[in-house]
Amino acid sequence: MKTFTPSLAALLLIGALTPALAANADTDNDGIPDLAEPLLHTDPMNADTDGDGMDDLADNDPVLAASPIVAGGAVATFRIGELLVENNVDPVAHKDAPDHLEVQVINDGSTELTGFTLFYTFTDADSGATEAYVVHPAVSIPAGAEARIHVDDGTKAGHLRANPNSIYLTSVAGKHVTAELQVAGMAPVSATVEKDPGGAEVAD
Known part of the structure; x- marks a missing residue:
């Protein structure tokens, strides 16, 4: 029941x-x-x-996922180059883009990488409230290349849908943002960034 x-x-x-x-x-x-x-x-x-x-x-905390990241594994052949939550740029239009989570992933290895798991958190600097999300971006990164994972309105190819009711969008407080990225069998890589206080997320 x-x-x-x-x-x-x-x-x-x-x-x-x-x-x-x-x-x-x-x-x-x-x-x-x-x-x-x-x-x-x-x-x-x-x-x-x-x-x-x-x-x-059915979820007692529907915006606080448990981390799926597994400790250990082989040394990762990829790394997070940039972790952006503001000052984003649209690489196609070469124009400022609305603030959103953007992760640059660089493949330093000799083989193509797929099957990524991204675990990211937002912590509100004023209230201390934390949200945590798990996504599986459908990206393939050739050896020696890079890709960018976007979590935004999800309307463009390769972009993931962001929660429009997240504290990222509904709170004007600053945010502490973490991202952990993993491929099965490899150790995870992580990065953190601080988002300045501000209102509605619009193009910079």
């Missing part, structure tokens, strides 16, 4: 009683009405917001 926290139960009740929530009111079919998702900081278009393999309704 499924149990709900009081806050989630209240949100579900509100959703059930709100006439504006029609047949398509739960876009991602996770059992949480779209109007309630911002209050839970979850994504109305992603049934598993934090990427941990559990639907948001």
Whole structure:
């Protein structure tokens, strides 16, 4: 039998009683009405917001995934070059891009790399709230080459969808951001960056 926290139960009740929530009111079919998702900081278009393999309704903390990163393994033949959360640039248009998580991955090895797991966290400098997400970017990096993983609005090829209700976008406080990247069988690599306080994330 499924149990709900009081806050989630209240949100579900509100959703059930709100006439504006029609047949398509739960876009991602996770059992949480779209109007309630911002209050839970979850994504109305992603049934598993934090990427941990559990639907948001069944997840006790739907924006705080446990780390899937495994210690040990062979020395990684790749590294994180840049970890950006502001001052992003669109490499095609050569114009400033809205602030988002961008990870430059450099393959120093002699073979192509695929099958990456990216685990990243945002910690709000004012409230101390932390969110953690797992994604599996579909990138292939030839030997001696590099690629960039973008977590933003997810509308461009190779870009991953960011949670629009994340504290990254909804809090104006500074953020401490971490990223850990791993390929099966290799040791993980990591990087951290601080995001300055600011409002809505727009092109710089």
